[in-house]
Amino acid sequence: MKILEIIPSRENCVEAGWYAYDYLLAAPVDKALVDLLRPLGSMTYLGMLRRPFFKIDTAEYSIKGIEGNDFFRIAVDDQRRECLDRINAFLEAADWPAAGR
C-alpha cells in the first residue's frame, strides 16, 4: 500500500476557500517520489535545505511536502474538489519508487 490513508489536514485553510488533505505514506517522502509527482504541475524544489521542500502548483490545487516526512499535503480549491479524483487516479497508476511501496 503506497498511501496508507488520506485525512483532512489539521491546517485546513478554509478561510481562503481551500481544503487540505494529508496523504499518509507507507514510507518517507524521498527525491524519487518528488520526481514521480513532477508531472502534476509546476514544481518548486528547495534542494538546499537539510530536508528538501517541494511544492507543485496548479490553478486548482497545490501539493507540498518535506523529504523525510511520512506524508505530503494536497490543498484544493473548494470549487474544484473533483480534481482530487484525478490526482488520486494518477497516484494509483504511477510507478512508485521502491521507498514508497
Add this chain to the structure above:
Amino acid sequence: MIYLNQAATSWPKPESVLAAYEQAVRALPSSQFRSSAGDDDAAGKTRQALGQLLGIRDTGRIFFSSGATDSANAIIYGLPFEGHRIFATETEHNSVLRPLVNLLEPVYGPQTGDVRIIPCDETGYVAPEAVARALDVIAEPSVVFVNHMSNVTGRIQDLAAISRAVHEAGAILIVDAAQSAGCVPVCADEWGIDVLILTGHKSLYGMQGTGAYYVRDGIPFRPYRYGGTGRDSRKLYYRDDQPDAYEYEVGTQNGPGIAALGAGVRYCLERGVDAIAEHERGLMTVCSRELRKIPGVKVYGWPEGKESDYGPVLSFNIGGMKAGDVAYILQNAYGIIVRAGLQCAPLIHQEMGTYADGTVRVSVSDMNVMSEIEALVRAVREIAESVPNPDAGPAAGSDDRSAAGAAAKGGRL
C-alpha cells in the same frame, strides 16, 4: 516542538491554571441555589482579578463570555446603535469586523450599517489625529472600535490619546483588548474606555472558550441573549425602562473555564505585566533584529529603537516564497509552529502590501525562551538561503485591495 503561535492561543499554560481547572472540574457543582453574583465564588474572584489587572473599579460591570467574538457580538447587539455612525480601525480583527458588517445593517439600516474605516499606517499604527479627523466631519453620535494591539504586527495604539479624541467628539470608545490584555498594560478607567472586549485564552493564559467584556456604567446596554440565571425564576419579561434588572450571564456558565481564567489573571498579576512585557519584548527585539539581517527577509514594523511601541507579535516574509510555504517548512522540517496568512485581520494587510498572500506571524508568551527564538532565526536563514531568487515573488508585496474594500462598505477615510 517550538510553539511561536501564542497570539492564537497561549501554550503551555501556567501550572496554577491547570490546577485551578482540574480543581473546578473535580469539585461538586454549585448547589440548587446557583449563584454567580458573589465576590467570593470563582466568578467573583475572577472578576476582581480582571478589574485589578485592567484598571476597572466597577468589576460588577465585567461579564463573562466564550471569548472575544462572543463579547463583540454581545456588544454589537446590545448597544443601542440607532442613529449612530460606526467607525472601526483598519487593524480590527474579524471578531469585530464581521459582526459589524453583518449585524448592523439588518437591524439599524444602511446608514448605521455603513461602517467607516479609520486607516492605519504600514506598521498598524492608528494616529489619534486620524481618529479626531474622522469624527470631526460627522454630525451624528458615533461609536469607535479600536483594536488595542495588532495581532499582525504587534503595534500598540495610544489609547489615552485616542480616548481623548473620541470623547471630545462625544463618541463612545469600544476597545478590543483580546491581544493585549495580560501582556501590555491596560488602564481602562484611567483612559476612559467605555467598553472593553477580552478573550481568556491568549495572554490571560485561560482556556479556549472563555472571555469577558466590560461595559461602563451609564452606557445603555441590553442583553442579546436571555435564559436561566438561577435567580427570580418567576420573572419572564425584562423591560427597557428597568435596565438595572438586566442579566447578562445566562445559561449554565463555564465554571471551570472561569476558575482557570482567574488563575491565569492572577499569574499575570503576581508576575507583573511590566515584567512579562519586558521578557517578551526582549525575545521579540532579538527576533526582529536578527530576522532583518537575513537577505530577502522583510520584517513589518518593529523599527530599531521603537520596540516599546510593540507587543509580542511580529510579521515577516521571505522574498520569493509564500507565507504559507514558509510556515509549512518551519513546522514540518524544523518543528517550529508559527501562523501564516491574513491572521483574520484582512484590512491591515492592505496597508502592509500583503493582502494577497499574507505574512508569517511569530508571537511569544511569557513561557517562551531565547533559545527558541535563536532556533527560529537559524531556520529562517536556511530557508531564505535556499530560495533561488529571494528578491522576487509574492513577499515583495501583492496589493489586491478589491475584496477587502468590499468588506467595509463605508470605505476608508
